[in-house]
Structures are given as C-alpha cells and as structure tokens.
Amino acid sequence: MPESVTFWRDPKLADMEVLKATYITHAFSRHSHESYAIGVIESGVEAFAYRGSTHHAAAGTLLIIHPGEVHTGYAGAQEGWQYRMIYPPIALMQRAMAELALPPSQVPFFPDTVIADRRLVQQFLALHQALEQRVDPLERESRLLGWMTMLVCRYGEGRSPLVPLHRHPGVIQQVQTYLQTHYATAITLDELAQAVNLPPLKLLRLCRRELGLPPHRYLVQLRVQQAKHRIAKGIPLSRVAAETGFADQSHLNRHFKRLVGVTPGQYRAGC
Numbered sequence: 001m002p003e004s005v006t007f008w009r010d011p012k013l014a015d016m017e018v019l020k021a022t023y024i025t026h027a028f029s030r031h032s033h034e035s036y037a038i039g040v041i042e043s044g045v046e047a048f049a050y051r052g053s054t055h056h057a058a059a060g061t062l063l064i065i066h067p068g069e070v071h072t073g074y075a076g077a078q079e080g081w082q083y084r085m086i087y088p089p090i091a092l093m094q095r096a097m098a099e100l101a102l103p104p105s106q107v108p109f110f111p112d113t114v115i116a117d118r119r120l121v122q123q124f125l126a127l128h129q130a131l132e133q134r135v136d137p138l139e140r141e142s143r144l145l146g147w148m149t150m151l152v153c154r155y156g157e158g159r160s161p162l163v164p165l166h167r168h169p170g171v172i173q174q175v176q177t178y179l180q181t182h183y184a185t186a187i188t189l190d191e192l193a194q195a196v197n198l199p200p201l202k203l204l205r206l207c208r209r210e211l212g213l214p215p216h217r218y219l220v221q222l223r224v225q226q227a228k229h230r231i232a233k234g235i236p237l238s239r240v241a242a243e244t245g246f247a248d249q250s251h252l253n254r255h256f257k258r259l260v261g262v263t264p265g266q267y268r269a270g271c
Contacts, residue, residue, distance in 0.1 A: 001082070005086050007262045008270035009232070010159050012137040012254065013144060018085040021261060024080030030213055031221050031259045036093060037065040038151075039085035040124050046083060047076030057081075062115040062124065070212030084128040088148065096148035097158065108156035123147050128228060171196055172210045175203070179215070183222045184245040189215065191218035219245075224259050227252060233271045
C-alpha cells in the first residue's frame with residue numbers, strides 16, 4: 001500500500017485538525033504539538049520516542065500525546081502504519097472535564113500513552129469516519145464530546161494546566177520568549193546566549209534537557225507553527241515562507257512535511 005495523506009480542519013469543532021494517513025518510509029522528527037494528538041492505529045505498527053521511552057502502537061490500539069511534549073514517529077514494522085488522528089485543542093478537552101463536573105480550570109492528563117480498549121477504539125473509528133464524511137455538525141459535535149468524556153472517565157486524571165516542570169523556569173521562559181519574538185530572523189547562538197545571559201554550551205545543554213530540543217530545532221518548530229496559522233488564513237505559501245524565517249518555499253516544504261506529516265499545500269487544501 002503506497003503512502004497517502006488526507007488532512008482537514010473542522011470549523012465546527014474549534015478548527016480541530018484531523019488526519020488520516022498511511023506512512024511507510026516517512027519519519028517524524030522530534031517535535032511537539034500545541035494540542036493533544038490522539039489516534040488509532042488501523043494497521044501496521046507506529047513506533048515513537050516519548051517521555052524517555054520507545055513505544056510501539058500496534059493495530060487496534062489508541063495512542064495519546066500531550067500538548068507541548070516532545071516525541072517522534074516512525075514505522076515500527078516493515079509495512080509501515082495506517083492511522084486516524086485528531087488534534088483537539090486544550091479548550092475542547094477542558095470542556096469534556098466540565099461536562100463531567102470536574103474543575104474546568106484543570107486539563108486531563110493520561111498516564112498511559114498506548115491504550116488497548118476495544119470499545120474506545122471502535123467508537124473513535126466511528127467518530128473519525130463521521131468527521132471524514134462531514135455529517136451534520138450536531139452529530140460531529142455529539143460524537144466528539146461523547147467520546148472525549150468516555151476517554152477522560154476511563155483513563156484521565158485531572159491536573160493543573162499543562163505547564164512543563166522545568167528546573168530553570170526563568171531561563172527557559174526567557175529562551176522561549178526570545179525565540180517566539182524573533183522567529184522570523186536569522187538568530188545566532190551567541191545572540192540567544194547573550195539574551196539569556198548564559199554561555200552558549202550551557203544554553204545548548206539546558207535547552208536539550210528542559211525543552212527536549214536544541215534551540216535550532218525549537219526555532220524550526222516555532223516557524224512551522226506560525227506557518228500553519230498563516231496558511232490557514234489563505235496567505236500565499238511563498239509569502240508564508242518569507243514571513244516565518246524560511247529561506248524559501250522548498251525550505252518550508254521540507255520542514256513542514258517532516259513535522260506535520262503533510263505538505264503545506266495539503267494543509268492549505270484542508271483548511
């Protein structure tokens with residue numbers, strides 16, 4: 001089976017991103033999401049590094065990645081893997097908490113990364129197919145809310161907002177703020193180190209340990225996130241590349257596909 005990707009965003013569900021894909025040779029570099037990443041493996045095996053371990057999600061299992069947590073993704077078997085994914089924003093998951101009379105200020109935390117639950121998997125597939133078929137908004141909303149509350153009830157724990165626990169929160173906040181402010185420019189390591197008042201080597205080690213990524217990869221991820229927002233607004237891809245710090249459109253295409261799993265053109269078609 002050849003590789004294939006179908007991507008779209010659902011405007012009735014807070015612009016939630018939805019993905020249906022088959023990957024064989026494609027591999028996701030280390031990255032994180034602004035939203036949850038939840039999906040079911042339909043065939044094959046996906047392997048991924050997450051929370052200091054390597055996980056294998058086989059056919060019929062559910063996988064959950066939390067917002068802001070760095071992970072990879074690659075074929076765990078020769079035939080690759082086929083899966084269906086949704087990327088619900090934190091606000092949608094908080095709504096599920098509120099429906100269960102849990103504190104809406106909290107967000108659900110899922111200790112288990114790979115879950116084998118036949119009923120939950122079957123209902124997720126029915127939900128995803130309903131999203132794909134663009135059934136009435138009432139049905140899409142009802143299925144999503146019902147499924148998320150079931151997930152939270154069975155496997156979730158209420159936690160305070162998802163703020164990473166850093167040993168050096170002040171410095172990491174400075175690094176993130178500087179990169180978020182200057183992502184469109186050609187930042188040097190010396191400039192970043194001077195901005196946070198750290199020696200370059202110490203800064204590199206701190207970012208790897210606290211963010212899970214070296215500064216240059218964190219910067220690329222920020223640029224891709226900004227590119228997604230601009231593409232969704234209909235801005236031409238060449239302009240998106242220029243405004244987000246990429247050398248050209250091909251540079252944008254390469255990094256976008258590596259982190260998002262679809263090309264900028266495919267992402268635009270789904271918006």
